[in-house]
Amino acid sequence: MKSNLATNLHCSAFGHNYFLVNKLNNNISSLVCKCCKKHFISKANGEILSISIGHNNVTPLVEYL
Secondary structure, three states, rough: OOOOOOOHHHHHHOOOOOEEEEEEEOOEEEEEOOOOOOOOEEEEOEEEEEEOOOOOOOOOHHOOO
């Protein structure tokens, strides 16, 4: 994934613009930033974790959590 300075500045200055990709179970949702296309996991307690490894298949990560 190529990094774009303008989108990195936007996310750095204003924060990520998340949207829901899918709900993995009742406690965990998969999110993506509309600007920088980074993938995240949202837990039931409101904590958002960045996914940097194998973001196309998050099932092993969800099972670990």
